[in-house]
Amino acid sequence: MIYPAPWHTIGRHALLPAAQHDEMARFDMVAHLNAHVAQRLAPKVREAYESRVLNAWRMRQGHEPADRHEVAAAMKQDPAxxxxxxxRRNTMEIRQHAGRTLVAREAERLRAVAQAATEGAATLRLDPKLNLPRYVTAVDTHLMQGGYTAERIPADVSNAANYDAGMYATIGGSGGPWNDAAGRALVAWLKRHHPRFSPQCIVDLGCGLGHNTLPLREVFPDAAIIAVDVAAPMLRYGHARARARGFDDVQFLQADATATPLADSSADLVFTTMVLHETSRQALPKIFAEAHRLLRAGGLTLHLEQPPYRGLSAFEQFMRDWDGRFNNEPFWSALHETDCAALLAKSGFGSANVFESRCTAPPAGQSADGDEQQEDFGRAPAWYAVGAWQAAKGIAADG
Amino acid sequence: MDSMEMNHSLPFDADPIQPAAAAATGRRPDSPQFTDDPMLDRLYGVTLALITELAVTRTRLDTVEKLLARRELVAGEEIEGFTPDDSEAAARSRLQAEYLDRVLRSLD
Known part of the structure; x- marks a missing residue:
């Protein structure tokens, strides 16, 4: 049994809600329930499938389940x-409720801290007139009540605070003390594969609270970094959180990732981390097209996600579909069936410039350009990466 | 239509005195049903919340024991080796019986 990190080991900063004893204990139990689900209950589901469900289906249907939908039909009634x-569902509800009760108590204090950190800063640019995409406002993503954009009080930051504090419990601290494993994985990938790539302007589309943006600042201290999101509460919190951690010059910009106000050919790196599965089918190609518009020749767009379904067994696909079915992730399944590489190629990059890869976060606290051999790949969080290089515009290779 | 004006304020007022009530239930109208009886799904929900709250209580008790030990007021082995005297034992028996009467009431 691998135990999750206790909540009190989370990285401390001025914006973190001040959890009391029982609130921390509740988060710890959430982390343990999730560990139990992953390590004890999930293997039982596979066992049930292989030992009885699969055979029963074969007897009835005369063939193996053809796809994840047939596996779902076969497994629906299975007690395991x-x-x-x-x-799993109740743990997620308990986690959200635990976070909401914590930030309901802390909302006004955290707002004041965020406002003080923002006083006189030109690095937070909000756009109250922005039309918020319906695919963001209509969904309580992963059961987060009100979603990313909801405000309990004017200038609220509480849902962002809930997201930050609760994520550590949900993933059992596996993202490191700053919940930034995806950002560190992206940096490690760049350092390993393109050590001389030195972007002058970096754009993070769908930055949320910027937790995965900040590792880029650590390795590219001279680059301009612009973290973009549609949700003002996330940006207010993320901006203040970054400053509280000493990152004073990261810019936080409220804009739609499909149509930012940033200039054509102004960026060298445009990336997303775990964003694509929370965007609609209509928005996805527009985000890729926006990355293409923003990039200078020689620039890179890179997107970290859970792996696509192709190549996975029907059972594995079915298990990965759980969040789409039961955790309010309505775009999850469609995204994992989408060929993002092909979509990038069609978005102006040209298929010759598109690639797929994998990346892994080095253990928290270790150098981002550390030796691959020293990494514990069995334990470290890992992602699928899909990206494209920007050729000189207008002559994108298409082959 | 990909975007629209929406009122995205939450349907409740934050109440710092009763945060659990202010945070509502978290259960959405589209809550999935995993068993054949919706009431059984709710019972699982209550049971898992109880599991969590019992763990919270046990953690709090553990904190108190650790603090007592750190200040050398009560050592861990004193707790493990604790034997109540007769009147303490009688009082404890009463508490335990009463507790079972309460939690098993629906089985009467």
């Missing part, structure tokens, strides 16, 4: 899958 789902 029901137990797994009951505990």
């Amino acid at each position: 899958y029901r137990a797994f789902s009951l505990v």
Whole structure:
């Protein structure tokens, strides 16, 4: 059994809600429930499938389940899958409720801290007139009540504070003390594969609270970094959080990732981390096209996600579909069936400039350009990466 | 239509005195049903919340024990080796029986 990190090991900063004893204990139990689900209940689901469900389906249908939908039909009534789902869903509800009760108590204090950190700063640019995409406002993504854009009080930061504090419990601290493993993985990938790539302007589309933006600042101290999101509460919190951690010059900009106010050919690196699965089918190609518009020749767009379904067994796809079914991730399944590489190629990059890769975060606290051999790949969080290089515009290779 | 004006304020007022009530239930109208009886799904929900709250209580008790030990007021082995005297034992028995009467009431 691998135990999750206790909540009190989270990185401390001025914006973090001040959890009391029982609030921390509740987060710890959430982390343990998730570990139990992953390490004890999930293997039982596979066992049930292989030992009884698969055979019963074969007897009835005369063939193996052809795809994840047939696996779902076969597994729907199975007690192991029901137990797994009951505990997993309820753990997510308990996690959200625990976070909401914590930030309801802290909302006004955190707002004041965020406002003080923003006083006189030109690095936070909000756009109250921005039309918020319906695919963001209409969904309580991963059961987060009100979603990313909701405000309990004017100039609220509480849902962002809930996201920051609760994520550490949800992933059992596996993102490191600053919840920034995806950002560190992106940096490690760049250092390993393109050590001389030195972007002068970096854009993070769908930055949320900027947790995965800040590792870029650590390795590219001279680059301009612009973190873009549609959700003002996330940006207010993220901006103040960055400053509280000493990152004073990262810019936070409220804009739609499909149509930012940034200039054509102004960026060298445009990236997303775990954003594509929270965008609609209509928005996705527009985000890629926006990356193409923003990039200078020689620039790179890179997107970190959970792996696509192709190549995975029907059972594996079915298990990965759980968040789409039961954790309010309505775009999850569609995204994982989308060929993002092909979509990037069609978005102006040209297929010869598109690539797929994998990346892994070095353990927190270790150098981002550390030796691959020293990394514990069995434990470190890992992502699928899809990206494209910007050729000189207008002559993108298409082959 | 990809975007529209929306009122995205939450349907409740934050109440710092009763945060659990202010945060509502977290259950959405589209809550999935995993068992054959919706009431059984709710019972699982209550049970898992109880599991969590029991763990919170046990953690708090552990904190108190650790603090007592750090200040050398009560050592861990004193707790492990604790034997109540007769009147303490009687009082504890009463508490335990009463507790079972309460939690098993629906099985009467």
